[in-house]
Amino acid sequence: MQRREFLKISSLGIGGFALSGTLLYEYFNSNIDEKDRELKKFPTYCEICFWQCAGWVHLNKDNKIWKITGNEKDPHCNGRLCPRGTGGLGSYFDKDRLKKPLIRTNDRGKQSFREASWEEAFDLIAKKMKDISSKYGPESIALFHHGSGGKYFTNLIKAFGSDNIAKPSFAQCMGPREVAFAYTFGTGLSSPEPLDIRDTKCLVLIGSHIGENMHNSHVQEMSDAIDNGASIITVDPRFSTAASKSKFWLPIKPSTDIALLLSWINVIIANGWYDKEFVELNCEGFEQLKQHVQTFTPEWAYGITTIKPDVIVKTAKEMFNASPSVIVHPGRHTTWYGDDTQRLRAIAILNALFGNWGKRGGFYIPDKTEFHHFHLPEYPKPAWTWKNAVDGKYNLVDLGLANVLVDISIPKNKAINDGKTIKGWFVVGTNLTNTLPNTPHTLKAIQNLDLLVVVDTMPMEITGWADVILPECTYLERYDSVRVSQNRVANIAVRMPATKPLYDSKPAWWMARELGIKLGLKNYFPFKTQEEELDWELTQIGSSLKEMKKIGVKNIPTPDHNIYIPKGETIEFNTTSGKIELYSADFEAEGFSPMPVYLAHPEPEESFYRLIYGRAPMHTFSRTSNNPYLTDIMDENTVWVNPKIAKQWDLKENQYVKLKNQDGIVSTFSIKVRITERIRIDSVYMVHGFGHDNKLLTQAYGRGAADTELITNVLIDSVMGGTGMRGNFVTFITEEI
Amino acid sequence: MRYAMAIDTLKCVGCSDCVVACQTENNVPFGFCRDWVVEVTDGTYPSLTLENRSERCNHCANAPCVRCCPTGASHITEEGVVLVTHSKCIGCAACITSCPYDARYTHPDGYVDKCTFCYHRLKDGLLPACVSVCPTKCMYFGDVENPESSISQVLKNRKWKQLIPEAGTEPKLYFLI
Numbered sequence: 001m002q003r004r005e006f007l008k009i010s011s012l013g014i015g016g017f018a019l020s021g022t023l024l025y026e027y028f029n030s031n032i033d034e035k036d037r038e039l040k041k042f043p044t045y046c047e048i049c050f051w052q053c054a055g056w057v058h059l060n061k062d063n064k065i066w067k068i069t070g071n072e073k074d075p076h077c078n079g080r081l082c083p084r085g086t087g088g089l090g091s092y093f094d095k096d097r098l099k100k101p102l103i104r105t106n107d108r109g110k111q112s113f114r115e116a117s118w119e120e121a122f123d124l125i126a127k128k129m130k131d132i133s134s135k136y137g138p139e140s141i142a143l144f145h146h147g148s149g150g151k152y153f154t155n156l157i158k159a160f161g162s163d164n165i166a167k168p169s170f171a172q173c174m175g176p177r178e179v180a181f182a183y184t185f186g187t188g189l190s191s192p193e194p195l196d197i198r199d200t201k202c203l204v205l206i207g208s209h210i211g212e213n214m215h216n217s218h219v220q221e222m223s224d225a226i227d228n229g230a231s232i233i234t235v236d237p238r239f240s241t242a243a244s245k246s247k248f249w250l251p252i253k254p255s256t257d258i259a260l261l262l263s264w265i266n267v268i269i270a271n272g273w274y275d276k277e278f279v280e281l282n283c284e285g286f287e288q289l290k291q292h293v294q295t296f297t298p299e300w301a302y303g304i305t306t307i308k309p310d311v312i313v314k315t316a317k318e319m320f321n322a323s324p325s326v327i328v329h330p331g332r333h334t335t336w337y338g339d340d341t342q343r344l345r346a347i348a349i350l351n352a353l354f355g356n357w358g359k360r361g362g363f364y365i366p367d368k369t370e371f372h373h374f375h376l377p378e379y380p381k382p383a384w385t386w387k388n389a390v391d392g393k394y395n396l397v398d399l400g401l402a403n404v405l406v407d408i409s410i411p412k413n414k415a416i417n418d419g420k421t422i423k424g425w426f427v428v429g430t431n432l433t434n435t436l437p438n439t440p441h442t443l444k445a446i447q448n449l450d451l452l453v454v455v456d457t458m459p460m461e462i463t464g465w466a467d468v469i470l471p472e473c474t475y476l477e478r479y480d481s482v483r484v485s486q487n488r489v490a491n492i493a494v495r496m497p498a499t500k501p502l503y504d505s506k507p508a509w510w511m512a513r514e515l516g517i518k519l520g521l522k523n524y525f526p527f528k529t530q531e532e533e534l535d536w537e538l539t540q541i542g543s544s545l546k547e548m549k550k551i552g553v554k555n556i557p558t559p560d561h562n563i564y565i566p567k568g569e570t571i572e573f574n575t576t577s578g579k580i581e582l583y584s585a586d587f588e589a590e591g592f593s594p595m596p597v598y599l600a601h602p603e604p605e606e607s608f609y610r611l612i613y614g615r616a617p618m619h620t621f622s623r624t625s626n627n628p629y630l631t632d633i634m635d636e637n638t639v640w641v642n643p644k645i646a647k648q649w650d651l652k653e654n655q656y657v658k659l660k661n662q663d664g665i666v667s668t669f670s671i672k673v674r675i676t677e678r679i680r681i682d683s684v685y686m687v688h689g690f691g692h693d694n695k696l697l698t699q700a701y702g703r704g705a706a707d708t709e710l711i712t713n714v715l716i717d718s719v720m721g722g723t724g725m726r727g728n729f730v731t732f733i734t735e736e737i
Numbered sequence: 738m739r740y741a742m743a744i745d746t747l748k749c750v751g752c753s754d755c756v757v758a759c760q761t762e763n764n765v766p767f768g769f770c771r772d773w774v775v776e777v778t779d780g781t782y783p784s785l786t787l788e789n790r791s792e793r794c795n796h797c798a799n800a801p802c803v804r805c806c807p808t809g810a811s812h813i814t815e816e817g818v819v820l821v822t823h824s825k826c827i828g829c830a831a832c833i834t835s836c837p838y839d840a841r842y843t844h845p846d847g848y849v850d851k852c853t854f855c856y857h858r859l860k861d862g863l864l865p866a867c868v869s870v871c872p873t874k875c876m877y878f879g880d881v882e883n884p885e886s887s888i889s890q891v892l893k894n895r896k897w898k899q900l901i902p903e904a905g906t907e908p909k910l911y912f913l914i
Contacts, residue, residue, distance in 0.1 A: 067761040069870070080872050083754040089761060211750035216872055223748045223873035239778075241750045244787035251783040617752035629760060632767050633753050642782065677782045 042498040043071070043552030045483050047148060047475035048084040048091065049620040050169070050191060051216050052483055053077035054553045055085065057476050057498035065092060065476060065499055073553040075217060075487045076192060082214040083618040083630065090627030091457060091474045092502070096698050098459055098471035099503035113469065118506070118514070121468050126518040128451040128467070129160065132423045138162050139382045140423045141451075142405045147429030148480040148495075149455055149472060149508030156512045157426065158379040159524040164386050164408075164422060166400030168435045175722040176334040179396060180344030183584050185357065186574030190486060194366040194563075195327050197221035201361055202322030204233045204315075206257060206347065207331040211241035214617045215332075231322070233315050235260060237612065238640070238685050239678035248315050254610050254683055254726065255337050255601040256305040261346035262598060263301030264316050266293040268353055273320035275355025281570045283352055285583025285595075292595045304598065323354040325361025335722040338715030342596040345584070349596075352580045358565030365563050369490035369556040371482065372540045374533065377523050389420045394721045395590055401721040403436060403714075409445035424451035428508065429472070431460040431622040434692075437711035437725050455508060459696035460622055472508055473501035479509065479530040482537055488563050491555045492541070494534065494548040592719050601727060603682070608662060608729035609645065610683040613707045621689030625700040636704035638674035640685040646675040649732055658733040659684075661710040666733060668693055671705035684730060739798070739817040740854055741881035741909040742868070743888050743897065744791050748875035751776050751789035755867035755876070759793075762855065762866035769842045771852040772867055788914075791867065791876065793852040794819060794840035795900070795908030802832035802841065811849070816880075817909060818856050823848040837904040854878070881909065 041056040046068075054074035060066040068088050072079030081088075101121035106112030116124075132140050138161030143153055146167055154165055170178070178188035197203060198221035210222050222242070226232075231247040234240060235257065243249040252260060268274045269290050279286050298309035319326045328350050334340050356362025386404050387394070394401065409422040425446075436442050446452060446465050454466040463469050476498050483493040501507070513525040527533035535545040543554055565571055575581050588594040604610050615621075616634055624630045639659065641651060651657065656670035669691050679685050691706030715724030751774045759771050772793035779786045796819045803811045803819060810825035811832050821832075826848035833841045833849060844850040855865035863869065868876040879886035884893075888911075897911045 077872075080870050080874075081754070082872055083752050083757045086754055086757040086761060086870055211752070214752060214872070219750065219752075219872050220874065223875065226748055239782070239785045239787065241787065241789070244785070245747065249783065249785075617750060617754075618757070628767055629757055632760070632770075633756055676778060677780060677785055678778060678787070680782065 042496050043493070043549060044068070044475060044495045044498070045480075045493045046081065046085040046088055048088050048623055049214070050147075051076055051082075051214075052485075052493070053081055053085050053216050054483070054493035055081055056552065059498060065089060068476075071493070071552045073551065073555075074493060075489070075491065076485065077216045078220060080216070080220070082216050082219070083633070084214065084620050084624055085216075087618070087624070087627060087629030088476070090624070090629040092476045092499075094458065094626055094628065096459060096626055096696055097457055097474075097503065098463070098469060098505065100471060101504070102466075102469040104467045118504075121470060122515050122518050125451070125453055125468055125515060129424060129519065132450055133161070136421055136423055137383055138380075139164060139384050140421060141426070142166075142409070142422045142424065143426045143428065144168065144402055144405065144430055144432055145426070145428040148475070149428045151481055152509050152512035153426055153428050153455070155376070155524055156516050156519075156521070159376075159516065159521045160519060161380045161382055163382045164400065164405055166386075166402040166405050168402045168430055168432070170399045171401040171403055171720070171722045172335055172435060172437075173333045175397075175399070175401075175720050176340035176717055177330050177332065177344045178399075179720045180341045181330065181348050183396065183575070183586055184345060184348035184352065184581055189330065190366075192217060192485070192487065193330070193332070194364045194486065195329065196325075196359075196361050196364045197327065198224040199228075199325060199361040200225055200230050200322070200327050201325040202231050202233065202319050202327070204235070204319060204326070204328040205242050205246075205331075206235040206261070206328065207334065207336070208329045209236065209238075209240040209242055209614050210329075211245070212617055213332075213615045231318060233318065237680045237683055238614075240614075248311065248318065250305075250307045250311065250315065251680060253304070253306045254612060254680070255603075256598075258339065258343050258346055258596055259296070259301045259304040259598040260307060260312065261343065261350060262293055262296040262596065263298050263305075263312050264319075265289070265346070265350055265353065266296040267298060267313055267316040268320060268350075269293060271316075271320075273316060274353040275324065277568065278324075278355030279353060281568070282357075282573070282580050284575075284577045284579040284581050288583040289349065289595060296598070304600075319354065322361070324356040324359035326354050326356055327351070327362055328354075335717065336715075336724050336726040337601050338717050338724040338727070339599055340717050340722060340724060341719035342593060345587075346596040349582050352582060357580070358563075358571065360564055364488060365561075365565065366486035367488060367490040367558050367561045367563065368486045369484060369492070369541070369558060371484040371492070372537065374526055374536060376526070384420055390721075394719075396586065397720045402432075403716075403723050404721055406436065406442055406445045409448055410441075411448055423449055424453075425449055426453045426455070427462055427466075428455040430462075431456075432462045433465070434461055434622060434706060434708045437708060437714045437723050439708060440712070455511065457505070458622075458626060459694055461692065461694050464694060470511055471503065471505040472511075473505035477501040477505070478507035479534060480507075482534065489555045489557045490561075491553055492543075492548075493553045494538075494545070496549060587719070590719075604729035605662075608731045610726065611659075611661070611707060611710055611728045611730045612683050612685050612726060613688045614685065616687045619687065619689055622692070625689050625692060625703075626697045628699060631699045631703075635699070636672060637687040637690040638672045639705070640674050640676050640679040642679050642681045643675050643677060644681050646673070649734065651675065651732070651734070655734075659705060659710055659730040660733050661712060662729045663712045665710055665712055667691065667705040667709055669702050669705050738815070738880050739882045739909065740796065740859070740878070741817075741888055741911065742793075742796075742854070742865075743877040743891055743911040743913055745873075745875040745877075745891075745895075745913040746788050746790055747913065748873040749789040749791060750873055752872065754870050754872055755791045758866040758870035759852070762858075763853070765850075766845055769844070769850070771850065790912055791871075792838070792900070793867075793910070794836075795838050795906065795910040796852075796854060798907035798909065799905060801835040801837075801906060805831045805835045807831065814856070816859075818854045818859075819851075820853055820856060821849055821851065837901050837906065838908070
């Protein structure tokens with residue numbers, strides 16, 4: 001009988017393949033005596049995604065890295081790491097890792113790098129930075145970052161004189177949510193989101209696929225909620241895992257979510273299914289809202305969303321019955337159609353009406369802790385930032401927009417004011433070309449640069465464009481900043497190296513410092529070693545590196561902090577009015593609609609299907625697409641096609657097709673077809689993070705297709721500049737591949 | 738004392754953490770697995786159901802793999818755990834053919850391998866790696882002959898099913914439904 005594959009889906013098989021003679025296999029020894037199994041363990045927090053679960057890296061008796069397990073004291077994971085965290089070993093063992101600093105020697109776009117010493121690499125970078133600075137000003141250096149290394153380079157770039165710094169996780173992901181909640185409740189939600197899922201009676205998921213996204217403690221709490229008999233309402237055009245566990249699944253027509261939300265608000269106001277006392281005490285603008293939603297009846301919404309009126313009413317009642325222990329989950333990746341901040345405003349408003357702010361089973365008030373870093377000299381004030389370049393657009397936004405930094409890097413870009421240009425990029429821990437939609441646009445910007453420095457652990461696509469590549473060691477091989485978390489109880493976690501860096505890789509902390517010294521910025525890097533810096537920081541809060549090495553995670557509760565606010569209390573919100581703003585005068589002042597409205601979005605033409613994308617629980621996009629532990633379970637993505645559509649196209653299960661989008665872009669690689677009832681007839685679905693075209697990624701190269709390639713129609717959010725990515729449509733190319 | 742395992746399909750999200758944890762705990766070579774995830778979809782859009790199951794060797798009380806083993810390498814412990822003594826195994830693969838659950842595989846080192854319920858952890862009072870890691874805590878493990886154990890409790894209070902019961906192997910893996 002044939003050996004079973006790892007992940008068997010009823011209509012699809014996925015094959016793994018045996019790797020022999022790899023670095024990994026050499027470390028395996030199946031005959032270890034139990035008492036000798038564990039030599040020692042080192043505290044860490046995971047770097048595979050941004051939930052940052054704390055855990056332990058275990059060494060076996062041969063002093064080799066053996067496994068990673070969760071720290072039981074950590075509320076991010078409660079001792080249980082997700083599949084990516086458990087498989088984090090793969091990032092350490094990956095034989096395709098960057099091993100030495102590399103310097104470009106040939107034409108841009110051609111992978112002709114030569115190995116260099118760190119000294120030479122830093123000298124080159126410092127020289128180019130100074131050249132750029134003298135010609136265009138220090139502001140002309142931009143930093144794109146994601147992950148732990150970003151902090152150190154942020155310090156470096158700010159010390160150098162630039163504030164053109166952005167994380168793709170803002171404008172490509174959480175931005176609309178953070179801005180919408182800031183202008184409703186006076187605060188963004190940050191991470192981990194303070195949602196009291198384990199005690200909720202009703203969890204509403206609209207644009208969230210918990211269970212396929214592995215936000216660890218939230219997945220755990222959803223499981224607890226299921227045990228406690230909570231009901232789940234999932235709004236999703238796809239029958240997600242969460243949808244399969246839901247009391248109500250609303251298979252909504254894509255792009256119509258705002259209509260559903262407005263209709264829910266209409267229903268709960270019309271029926272009095274909201275917390276009148278809470279609204280009276282804490283909300284501003286209720287009368288305007290009531291007036292505004294009058295026409296947004298379930299019947300109106302039905303015609304737009306295809307969700308039946310009685311279902312809209314039933315689900316509204318379900319939410320009310322559970323309130324205040326109800327959560328309308330605001331999601332995280334919210335950059336969809338360009339009106340995303342408004343959609344998140346609708347979600348915020350709905351939550352507000354149920355009075356779940358500061359309530360058990362709703363949104364709890366997170367405990368945060370003051371964490372002091374060593375006092376550095378003040379940063380020089382830049383002559384301009386990206387905000388000046390966009391001349392008043394995005395006034396409500398403070399954080400950097402990665403796509404705007406790219407726009408500024410393109411010369412004579414009509415959308416950008418003259419006199420401001422970006423000529424140098426640092427890209428730290430983000431595969432920028434595959435992260436930002438409309439890759440050709442990003443590449444155009446790169447062509448204009450005088451300097452592109454990439455800091456990464458792996459030869460991701462972005463490295464192919466670099467002038468200098470600096471190999472970062474993995475999280476298992478380094479210290480990093482103390483993780484300071486908001487939660488029901490504020491807590492900290494540490495990361496310590498379990499082993500020395502492999503090859504000639506180094507921690508980002510060290511890189512930033514060495515470069516800083518070369519640039520004459522030593523004052524911003526006062527500590528000689530990271531241990532010294534960490535020990536200093538930990539001593540400020542009454543701990544030490546020695547203590548943290550033993551426990552890994554420590555609670556730092558704020559005395560007298562209450563995560564719940566008693567009913568009937570008036571709460572002070574950090575908004576202009578001091579109340580929850582159902583009606584946003586701030587939005588109105590900027591020319592945006594003060595309350596959300598529904599706007600119809602373009603629909604696919606005949607033979608085209610809306611491209612929707614998401615996550616798989618065993619992957620974190622590029623971060624794991626080459627990880628042998630995780631590719632062993634899932635080594636390619638598939639395109640989900642409804643059987644009716646498959647029949648029309650005569651597609652067979654497991655057949656490979658290419659996808660072509662509305663702009664004529666064809667996917668570089670073909671993708672396997674998965675015929676499933678779980679997707680609507682007007683859409684296709686694929687997991688993001690595959691279709692790598694860098695041959696140096698031996699596990700990932702050519703496997704599956706890249707959705708990013710096909711996302712060339714970018715819908716910019718007018719309020720916060722985010723890049724909406726769900727307005728692209730694809731058709732199938734079935735000819736011989 | 739009889740060890741058994743129950744998986745709550747209502748909570749399992751099919752994340753495959755159990756697969757990765759088993760792999761790192763037991764040094765399972767790439768391309769092979771001791772446990773795996775099965776996902777079954779039923780119905781037509783939008784009336785659908787989805788079941789996720791973490792599967793492995795069922796540690797059957799009436800195990801055909803033990804009966805057919807010519808060397809006695811495949812054996813069952815007094816706690817009901819079906820194991821393979823590597824040094825005795827000649828790799829004939831008769832057991833692989835006999836197993837209705839497709840639970841065994843031939844290890845590159847030549848012997849037949851499968852889930853051991855992490856027997857090496859049990860004597861230290863630890864749970865199998867898969868059960869310890871599962872983020873949804875949907876896995877139960879313990880002595881099914883002890884009415885006080887958590888697994889006995891959950892089997893008493895919940896509906897459950899087993900795989901291929903008609904094969905008569907008396908499996909010790911239960912799926913809560």
